[in-house]
Amino acid sequence: MTPVQSPRRSLLTVDARTRRRNAAETRFRAYGIIAVSLAMLALAVLLYSVFSNGISAFRQTFIVMDITLDSAALDPTGQRDPAAMAKVTTIGYGKQIEAALVHALEAKGISSAEISAKDVSALISKESPAQLRNIVLANPALLGSTIHFRGYANARIDGYFKGRVSMESAVRDSNISPAQLQLADKMRATGLMEVGFNWGFLTGPDASELRPEAAGLGVAILGSLYMMLIVLVLALPIGVAASIYLEEFAPQNRWTDLIEVNIANLAAVPSIVFGILGLALFINFAGLPQSAPVVGALVLTLITLPRIIIPARASLKSVPPSIRDAALAVGASKMQTVLHHVLPLAMPGILTGLIIGLAQALGETAPLLLIGMVAFVRDFPAAPPEGFFDPASALPVQVYNWTQRADPAFAERASGAIIVLLVFLLVINSVAIVLRRRFERRW
Amino acid sequence: MTLVRMTLSTLAIAAVSATAAQARDQIQIAGSSTVLPYATIVAEIFGENFGFPTPVVEGGGSGAGRKKMCEGVGENTTDIANSSSRIGQSDIDLCASNGVNEIMEVRIGYDGIVFASDVNGPEFAFTPTDWFNAIGAQVLKDGVLVANPNKTWADVNPALPAQALLAFVPGTKHGTREVFDIKVIEAGCKASGAEAAFLAANGGDAKAASASCMMLRTDGVSVDIDGDYTETLARLDANKNAIGVFGLSFYQNNTDKLRVATMGDIVPSTETIANGTYPVSRPLYFYVKTAHLDVIPGLQEFIEFFVSDDMAGPDGPLADYGLVSDPELAQTQANVAGRQAMGPLN
Incomplete structure (x- = not known):
């Protein structure tokens, strides 16, 4: 047994092995930096593409002019009876707007002689007659007077001011001509057209392919809000009750093990599977209406429950046993221990899990596909609770719908809708972080 | 405890209004993504002018739309199936086996x-x-x-x-x-x-x-x-x-x-x-469940409006969007007005 001879050397000189170990550490740090920068790069590219395409959706070109409401054309009976006035369709109102535009052009001294009357009226959105009709039907006393009207301009004109349409592309474009763009330039110079913030994008309903300029997110935001409300009301008590029972009261046996495994598995099931379940259970069996937020919310609740139960159990488990022991030692019952001492301490973690679960539910599209929510819905749902049963859309659904449309203006709107969705998610996640920061206790 | 009570009462209200909301008052359409833009254009103008709710239009493909329509008669089944190809015997049989005995075929034009x-x-x-x-x-x-x-x-x-x-x-x-x-x-x-x-x-x-x-x-x-x-x-x-x-x-x-x-x-x-x-x-169609015509408010008006000259005619908005107007549109209009159900496939 000879003792192992270690070479004598100074600690200050770096030998080959130490150099290798140091190099390995440097490499490891470099890998980490590369991984982080790749992730940052991907995020930056994503945000750049979404924002560069979508930010323009919040601005819109409007036509501003005075319209004299011709009572002979808009109320043929002269009785100011809303039912009789409703017989005048948007075609009749469209003629009024066209006449008003021609009049406004003359008043501003803009010659439109080289463009046909049809091309001039094509500058106005097809949504405008409906807007005007709603204004008049809501207030028949306006008939005969001159009102100030602000309506959307056609999507191609809007695209021209946003740089999506150019004079060169207009030559090849069958929907717009360079002459129309020149007229639009003149109208903007004289104040007949203006570009401004587009509240309609946030509050208006979806629109058909003939009027992309009017398409908005109103119905989708309302539908998503209704669904999140129901998911919150259902998933919070069920999820918290289930996790408290499983964590604090249930005996440890084969059954509870089985349930635990199942919950973990359910959290990983693809969401489209829940959509199929929802179609079979809630629509075909329970007879709930199609395209309704209540059905979407029930499906999303099923998806969210395991995603809530797992973090809720984890945060109950992280409450130190000494708290329970102390409460039990002074004579509290098991239920008092849990409700008075354990639950308040676990609440920040439970709420964080709940909010992140809600945020995930907000972004789900696939399960909604099967229950008829991926649809063209133009009417706003009524106020709750009846509104829960009216057809509605949802934010991610609206993104999906718009990416499929032919008109390029919808691509811009799809990116705009993604921005709105991202803002909602950001707000929800910040609430989760604030809650955690304020109420979390460390042991 | 208040949370539990609130949840229970919300659920109770929801259940009560569920029964009240059973009667569907808007038209449900599903099917071909080729017909979808045309159907949304008509639905939009219909909703603006007729005093009925705007129909809800879904895509999903011709076959899926026809299957959905053939699921049965009742308010939680769709009323209209859009289709970019003609219905086949298998779908007609599926319809019949689910109690949908009469369907109306409407050709809206060509694509x-x-x-x-x-x-x-x-x-x-x-x-x-x-x-x-x-x-x-x-x-x-x-x-x-x-x-x-x-x-x-x-x-x-x-x-x-x-x-x-x-x-x-x-x-x-x-x-x-x-x-x-x-x-x-x-x-x-x-x-x-x-x-x-x-x-x-x-x-x-x-x-x-x-x-x-x-x-x-x-x-x-x-x-x-x-x-x-x-x-x-x-x-x-x-x-x-x-x-x-x-x-x-x-x-x-x-x-x-x-x-x-x-x-x-x-x-x-x-x-x-x-x-x-x-x-x-190719011709584009939609198929209507005739059993729903008197049940869903506005369904008859909607399909008549769809094939009217104002919509499907050569100068209508559908033609603006790219639909080729059917030269025999007048015949289709007469069939729709007369609620002519489709006969056996020839």
């Missing part, structure tokens, strides 16, 4: 299928024979059937530009693909003489010969697009050499990015499709 390439690329003038020789799996070369050797469009037809072959065709789940197969590939197979060769090779079995005609190359020259036309356009943008298959209305909305090719020397347009000279077109 053209166009071949388009990048707007800055060369002009193309195709014939069905060119397409078959370009993407058919086996073609006739010097009188013998061989695996397709062509590499450029000039190999296929010396009159075409020497551009590498690459075609984006609709996937098999699309109604468009059926029309493409029959009106272009099969027609080209016949015209090039390959069908006769397939017939001889299969001992006169017409079915086998037709199946051989429809076989497309699998070496990456012909790419199936399972998404919609926006995906085809995006792929075309990345691959400037390719030729894509689009619907006429989609092309008309993107004329600044796409250059359309002629087929048999005919430029596709609403006029050439209406008079039948442009060969690749």
